Amino acid sequence: MKWPAFAYERASTLQDVWRLRAEHGEGARLVAGGQTLLATLAFRLSEPSVLVDITRIEALRGVTVQGSTLRIGALTRHAELGRDPLVARHAPLLAEAVPYIAHPAIRNRGTIGGSLAYADPAAELPACVVALDATLVLASPAGERRVAAREFFTGLLETALKPDELIAAVEVPAATPASRSAIVEVARRSGDYAMAGLAASLSLGADGRVSAPRLVYFGVGNGPVLAAGASAALEGKALDAGAIAAAQAALARDIDPPSDLHGPPEMKRHLARVLTARALSRFLPAAEAAS
Template sequence: MKAPRFAYIRPESLDEVLELLAEHGDDARILAGGQSLMPTLNMRLSRPRLLIDINRIEELKGISFEDGTVRIGALARHGEVMTSSIVAEHLPMIAEAMPHVAHVAIRNRGTFGGSIALADPAAELPACAVALGAEFVLANKRGRRNVAARSFFNGLYETERADDELLVETRIPAIESGYRSSFMELARRHGDFALAGVCCHARVDGNVLSDVRLAYFGSEDRPRFADGASAAAEGKAWSEDVKEAVKTALGDDLDPIGNFHASAATRLHLARVLTGRAIDRMVAAG
């Protein structure tokens, strides 16, 4: 398949990008790593009039740490995130998730910002962002705003980003002392979109959990923060009984969407199994 005709522009500055977005809005698509966009074009599932290539915009690149927050530029490649010492030290959940993000060739080009902005419900990074309380910085011609990850994802490929806005960076609080993370996913093959995936983050004191944050992907039309399951573990000493309570509560938190790879019931079952294992591992890691 060959892509339908489109115009292509490669601006040299962020202002230029925002100007173009203001002018073209939904008729334009941002080209970052192109790992989802290009197949979509070649399969003629999307027919934008204009591609705005942001790969020359320096201020969208890089990973940095300041004042307890990790900043991941929208153009940071998955491969860069995967090998980043900042991410390894301050965002162990993301470091753990990265090897599950597609395959080497895709990670070499695909970007962190692209994964967030696309909002594929089976993707790992949006759920990590939700679990870790990340904020996304959106810019348009008129200014910038920060949107919390938990209120950013609206549905299948749907987000709070307006047509004239560009996701410029993600800001994620660094892991604090006493906290631990755990990430697990199941896929038919390594690197595939998940059948079920869980991101756990909590303060772990001995085997007592607090500030528990459980987020799921590969389940619904968007990453899901599990309020009930998180609450069921809150303040509890981790035990088989608590594990069962968490798994039970998860039934009210998640309403998985089935497809031919796995039914809704199987996805819920797998999310429950993974949750138990992920918290087991998180507690045992101490």
């Protein structure tokens, strides 16, 4: 159906946002790419009194490297993420995730900040930023604060964002030569939200041993699920079939998938185990030698 009636204001600076929020209170909603918000308005799932367009705020744009940190402005569109040379070099997991997100026309509008703020439990980017141990930069009239991605997602479609804050940027520790990452998922149709997915990040030492593994599953809970047991099963181990099997076994205690329209919990558990092997197999010595 048509969107409900609302007003539209264009913010040029963060000060404009703070002022418009002060004027309109809870009726004000921020819109960037709009690929989720505008679709939900068509269902009348919410009826904001005013949409505050933040897409022209320069401070929220751009991809830069500062020391060993990649800073990605919240307004970076998925398509930009997919073709940015700095992202490809320093956070290849994010570039690899892009083709899984919806469809080309949507990737040309949707933004990383919007995806993280919406926090869909089956979305790719929330899982990726947790896997990469990224930090979210949250801005408010009081200044900035930084929240670890793993602390940011607090529940179903819920985040640590306070009403007066917005996501300004994502800071990702730049990949090193030892870094390995992969994203895999199962979806019924191309571009659909995943039935189950895995964003994985780890370091592989010269001795072939794994350190700092972070296996983050999506589509299997209320948000991205950092699998502590499966990750711990890999720590310090040489990556081989036995280590992968140990991670798969430990996964049983890490996830507690709900039943949903795709199927029962045991199906998702099965998919998560399969995805674990698919992702980690890429880093086996033979697979790396072949690539």
